[in-house]
Amino acid sequence: MGRFYDYYEDRIFPHVLELAMKNFGPQREPTLAEARGDVLEIGFGTGLNLPHYPPGVQKLATVDPMDALEEKVARRIAAAPFPVERHKLPADGELPFDTGRFDTVTVTWTLCTIPDVGAALEEMRRVLKPEGRLLFIEHGRSDDPKIARWQDRLNPIQNVIGCGCNLNRAIGPIVESAGFQIQRIEQLIEGPRIFATLYRGAALPKA
Numbered sequence: 001m002g003r004f005y006d007y008y009e010d011r012i013f014p015h016v017l018e019l020a021m022k023n024f025g026p027q028r029e030p031t032l033a034e035a036r037g038d039v040l041e042i043g044f045g046t047g048l049n050l051p052h053y054p055p056g057v058q059k060l061a062t063v064d065p066m067d068a069l070e071e072k073v074a075r076r077i078a079a080a081p082f083p084v085e086r087h088k089l090p091a092d093g094e095l096p097f098d099t100g101r102f103d104t105v106t107v108t109w110t111l112c113t114i115p116d117v118g119a120a121l122e123e124m125r126r127v128l129k130p131e132g133r134l135l136f137i138e139h140g141r142s143d144d145p146k147i148a149r150w151q152d153r154l155n156p157i158q159n160v161i162g163c164g165c166n167l168n169r170a171i172g173p174i175v176e177s178a179g180f181q182i183q184r185i186e187q188l189i190e191g192p193r194i195f196a197t198l199y200r201g202a203a204l205p206k207a
């Protein structure tokens with residue numbers, strides 16, 4: 001999209017993200033409360049989930065295409081009470097992990113941005129143990145048709161400002177159609193509904 005946009009994406013956006021995502025701090029602990037064992041976090045960002053994992057987490061692998069705010073992220077990793085192993089997302093989107101490895105996969109405010117979100121969720125399902133669980137919190141499409149129409153209208157602008165973020169993804173149906181059975185899902189309104197209609201839940205891989 002041009003040199004200014006590359007600069008925005010690499011140098012400015014990570015700071016915007018860090019500030020914006022800090023607002024959601026209180027929602028992290030309840031989302032991650034059931035994480036346990038060997039955990040994979042998709043879309044690690046700047047590591048804001050790290051202090052909110054419960055004691056049952058033994059180790060954490062993370063995946064993200066971006067390396068941002070490295071010093072801050074390294075400090076957060078050093079303070080974590082479990083080992084953290086970071087991975088850069090491969091270009092083909094295939095997760096660099098064995099099938100059925102993880103007890104828990106977590107994804108927070110990231111399904112909005114992944115270009116082929118269906119394929120990414122299928123990969124998350126592949127690397128989960130059959131009895132493992134996907135824990136998520138995402139912003140998404142409102143069930144109020146008037147708000148959803150505004151989300152559709154504003155989506156092209158959000159795509160640019162948010163470096164690929166979409167306002168109008170229907171989170172529950174997207175998770176289900178990638179081969180998960182939703183165990184629970186709740187809707188939370190944490191600000192203007194166009195941007196902050198949140199869906200928090202847990203899903204099991206279908207056999």
Ligand SMILES: C[S@@+](CC[C@H](N)C(=O)[O-])C[C@H]1O[C@@H](n2cnc3c(N)ncnc32)[C@H](O)[C@@H]1O
Nearest residue numbers: 021043044045048064065066108109110113114
């Ligand atoms: C809005 S941020 C959320 C960061 C973090 N999960 C949090 O809760 O603060 C979205 C993150 O998704 C990452 N991302 C974008 N495309 C991705 C992909 N295909 N797979 C995994 N992560 C991706 C971005 O680099 C960014 O770190």
